[in-house]
Amino acid sequence: MKLEWIKSSYSTSSGPDCVEVATPDEGHVLVRDSKNPTGPRLTLAPAAWAAFLERATGRP
Numbered sequence: 001m002k003l004e005w006i007k008s009s010y011s012t013s014s015g016p017d018c019v020e021v022a023t024p025d026e027g028h029v030l031v032r033d034s035k036n037p038t039g040p041r042l043t044l045a046p047a048a049w050a051a052f053l054e055r056a057t058g059r060p
Contacts, residue, residue, distance in 0.1 A: 007034055021049075 003022040018034035029049040031042040044052070053059075 003030065005032070005034070005037075 001024065003024055005020040005022045008019040008021070020032050020034045020037075022030045022032075024030065027045070029044045029046055031044065031049075033039060
């Protein structure tokens with residue numbers, strides 16, 4: 001299965017912090033560093049990802 005990776009709107013092509021996210025199914029959220037697409041990935045439950053986003057953005 002080919003994953004569709006979506007780059008964070010906070011990431012820029014010239015910035016050092018580039019995050020991409022893919023959702024292969026409803027039970028998993030994958031996160032990777034776009035500068036290292038073959039490197040390690042985090043696998044999170046959707047609730048954990050939502051909690052991270054809330055904390056990172058300051059928005060519920």
